[in-house]
Amino acid sequence: MKLTxxxxxxxxxxxxxxxxxxxxxxxxxxxxxxxxxxxxxRHILVRHEANAGHEASGYARITGKxxxxxxxxxxxxxxxxTAIATAHADSVPLICITGQxxxxxxxxxxxxxxxxxxxxxPFVKHSYLVGNAADIPRIFKEAFYIAGTGRPGPVLxxxxxxxxxxxxxxxxxxxxDIRGYKPTLKGNPMQLKxxxxxxxxxxxxxxxxxxxxxxSGAAEEVRKLARLxxxxxxxxMMGISAFPSADELFFGMIGTHGVKSANIAAxxxxxLFLIGARVGDRAVKTPLALEKTxxxxxxxxxxxxxxxxxxxxxxxxxxxxxxxxxxxxxxKPAKHDEWIARLSxxxxxxxxxxxxxxxxxxKRFINELSAAMxxxxxxxxxxxxxQIWTCTDYVFADKGRFITSGGMGTMGYSLPAAIGAxxxxxxxxxxxxxxxxxxQMSMMELATAVQHxxxxxxxxxxxxxxxxxxxxxxxxxxxxxxxxxxxxSPDFIKLxxxxxxxxxxxxxxxxxxxxxxxxxxxxxxxxxxxxxDKSFPTL
Amino acid sequence: xxxxxxxxxxxxxxxLSRISGLFSRRGFNIESLAVGPTHDPAISRVxxxxxxxxxxxxxxxxxLNKLVEVIKVKTFAVGECLSRExxxxxxxxxxxxxxxxxxxxxxxxxxxxxxxxxxxxxxxxDKNEHLKRFEDLIAPYGIIEMVRTGTIAIQKGADxxxxxx
Numbered sequence: 001m002k003l004t005x006x007x008x009x010x011x012x013x014x015x016x017x018x019x020x021x022x023x024x025x026x027x028x029x030x031x032x033x034x035x036x037x038x039x040x041x042r043h044i045l046v047r048h049e050a051n052a053g054h055e056a057s058g059y060a061r062i063t064g065k066x067x068x069x070x071x072x073x074x075x076x077x078x079x080x081x082t083a084i085a086t087a088h089a090d091s092v093p094l095i096c097i098t099g100q101x102x103x104x105x106x107x108x109x110x111x112x113x114x115x116x117x118x119x120x121x122p123f124v125k126h127s128y129l130v131g132n133a134a135d136i137p138r139i140f141k142e143a144f145y146i147a148g149t150g151r152p153g154p155v156l157x158x159x160x161x162x163x164x165x166x167x168x169x170x171x172x173x174x175x176x177d178i179r180g181y182k183p184t185l186k187g188n189p190m191q192l193k194x195x196x197x198x199x200x201x202x203x204x205x206x207x208x209x210x211x212x213x214x215x216s217g218a219a220e221e222v223r224k225l226a227r228l229x230x231x232x233x234x235x236x237m238m239g240i241s242a243f244p245s246a247d248e249l250f251f252g253m254i255g256t257h258g259v260k261s262a263n264i265a266a267x268x269x270x271x272l273f274l275i276g277a278r279v280g281d282r283a284v285k286t287p288l289a290l291e292k293t294x295x296x297x298x299x300x301x302x303x304x305x306x307x308x309x310x311x312x313x314x315x316x317x318x319x320x321x322x323x324x325x326x327x328x329x330x331x332k333p334a335k336h337d338e339w340i341a342r343l344s345x346x347x348x349x350x351x352x353x354x355x356x357x358x359x360x361x362x363k364r365f366i367n368e369l370s371a372a373m374x375x376x377x378x379x380x381x382x383x384x385x386x387q388i389w390t391c392t393d394y395v396f397a398d399k400g401r402f403i404t405s406g407g408m409g410t411m412g413y414s415l416p417a418a419i420g421a422x423x424x425x426x427x428x429x430x431x432x433x434x435x436x437x438x439x440q441m442s443m444m445e446l447a448t449a450v451q452h453x454x455x456x457x458x459x460x461x462x463x464x465x466x467x468x469x470x471x472x473x474x475x476x477x478x479x480x481x482x483x484x485x486x487x488x489s490p491d492f493i494k495l496x497x498x499x500x501x502x503x504x505x506x507x508x509x510x511x512x513x514x515x516x517x518x519x520x521x522x523x524x525x526x527x528x529x530x531x532x533d534k535s536f537p538t539l
Numbered sequence: 540x541x542x543x544x545x546x547x548x549x550x551x552x553x554x555l556s557r558i559s560g561l562f563s564r565r566g567f568n569i570e571s572l573a574v575g576p577t578h579d580p581a582i583s584r585v586x587x588x589x590x591x592x593x594x595x596x597x598x599x600x601x602x603l604n605k606l607v608e609v610i611k612v613k614t615f616a617v618g619e620c621l622s623r624e625x626x627x628x629x630x631x632x633x634x635x636x637x638x639x640x641x642x643x644x645x646x647x648x649x650x651x652x653x654x655x656x657x658x659x660x661x662x663x664x665d666k667n668e669h670l671k672r673f674e675d676l677i678a679p680y681g682i683i684e685m686v687r688t689g690t691i692a693i694q695k696g697a698d699x700x701x702x703x704x
């Protein structure tokens with residue numbers, strides 16, 4: 001079949017089952033946009049390229065498959081970088097397609113020329129600058145394979161405009177063979193036996209789940225293993241909602257912003273079983289101390305993560321779902337009643353501090369919201385205090401899902417990620433939780449949600465401060481507060497109304513009840529502003 | 540401690556920048572890097588001399604292996620490989636010093652590859668430490684220009700580093 005390379009690119013997406021893409025056009029990507037018109041692919045026009053990446057990221061995290069974002073050359077491509085880095089840090093599979101200036105202009109500092117493959121190199125799993133139009137089918141096949149297998153991640157395909165216009169013989173390859181890329185999926189059987197032996201002999205075992213559990217789709221296997229062997233479970237921020245928050249075996253999020261029960265569990269356990277968790281500095285502050293006193297078992301699909309941040313006694317390279325299925329074949333029921341009782345005693349009742357009149361306790365709000373939301377809701381937290389409040393106080397039900405920018409900590413992630421997630425799962429309630437700082441990093445996407453009829457819920461915690469930085473200045477810099485005041489912010493209720501989105505402000509019990517009811521049970525878009533005291537702490 | 544790492548890579552443009560970028564952004568100390576084609580035109584071979592402890596070398600190997608275009612990585616154990624570097628040096632030496640310098644070249648297994656009335660250009664191909672010794676012997680005569688390659692290395696004996704098919 002004779003096609004232009006641009007038509008071939010669109011055909012490749014269709015062949016990969018892509019039905020929705022996120023992007024922003026420009027001259028250098030126009031041939032491809034023109035070709036997209038001939039497909040059934042739905043294009044979501046964003047209002048900033050970074051958000052095309054974040055929306056694709058939210059979409060990919062819910063579907064579990066690579067999602068596509070598109071930008072033009074130069075500034076369009078460079079604007080994508082934050083989203084590429086964010087996806088890379090959280091191992092989210094993206095296919096990033098950028099236009100590039102004509103081949104003969106490359107290197108001449110032409111209008112809207114940027115070396116995007118060079119700029120993105122530290123943040124991509126792989127990248128291509130397409131020199132030959134005939135390579136398009138192979139490159140797309142490889143890109144989807146690389147992005148979606150092994151440890152997922154973003155793959156960038158940069159296509160010069162003249163390449164897009166060239167005619168090629170199109171056929172989509174059925175198989176892919178890259179000799180330098182062969183991810184290990186199955187766990188080594190001998191090592192599996194050692195892992196099982198260590199787990200079964202342990203008196204105080206502990207499972208710590210990371211984002212790899214979602215990447216692998218291993219939540220079911222994790223639950224089976226933990227319940228069968230009665231092993232307590234904690235998570236990193238990226239692992240939240242991989243295990244139901246209210247389960248009797250669950251003890252919360254580990255780390256500097258984690259909860260007491262999880263951190264004490266990590267200190268006191270004799271065997272720590274890390275599953276798809278890379279032991280980031282925010283999760284484990286002192287890995288050297290931990291590895292000395294505790295037997296560490298680590299499953300990861302990325303061999304480079306094993307032994308990188310923490311010394312490991314029993315490494316096991318493989319896909320979490322596959323490895324845990326193998327482990328479940330060996331596993332027999334076990335009991336750790338005393339250990340579980342010890343940890344349960346640390347849980348304590350949740351109590352919420354009184355707050356000044358006219359403001360609401362944000363932790364309590366989130367906690368009560370989680371009780372009202374449908375079980376399978378998707379919650380997208382932003383970055384800052386709102387993120388930690390959501391992590392610690394939202395109670396995730398069995399089928400609930402939490403997504404956030406965990407590794408990169410990219411402010412402004414929640415709204416676009418929620419739009420992407422809602423498009424991936426229109427039947428689920430999707431709610432972004434952000435602050436007045438983070439919303440203002442991506443609030444232009446309200447237009448995207450309206451234009452494309454994507455009814456996301458949005459909770460904005462307004463404390464008129466960049467709360468987490470303010471707190472850092474209070475505690476670490478003698479309360480010399482600087483550059484954290486969000487004076488000049490718009491009236492968020494009026495802002496929402498300007499976009500045609502219903503909105504309400506929560507300042508007391510009554511308004512809170514109404515807001516939670518509408519967030520949980522309404523089907524339309526809704527913006528809820530929750531007024532928070534300016535000095536309300538993170539923890 | 541210094542380590543010699545051999546890397547087989549796809550012969551694509553941009554591979555070298557991916558590798559050098561990896562070293563700089565992960566803070567690995569690299570002493571020399573040499574790259575060239577192999578008997579298989581699709582594969583290039585990179586030899587890296589890097590400084591670091593066992594942890595660092597393990598990390599270097601694992602991070603290199605994550606690059607899609609990296610086909611194989613091998614760190615040589617001490618004494619496991621034969622290594623060579625090439626050094627070209629121009630010395631300010633007229634007729635009066637020629638004989639002395641040629642004697643040094645003779646002993647050190649170096650060659651004179653160019654000659655003018657006021658300069659001599661020498662070539663030596665040997666192990667890194669021999670090159671250093673040669674440089675020290677020549678230095679008193681007045682080095683005016685010097686250039687050397689990175690180290691390349693190959694395994695001793697019959698074993699080879701080959702790409703999996």
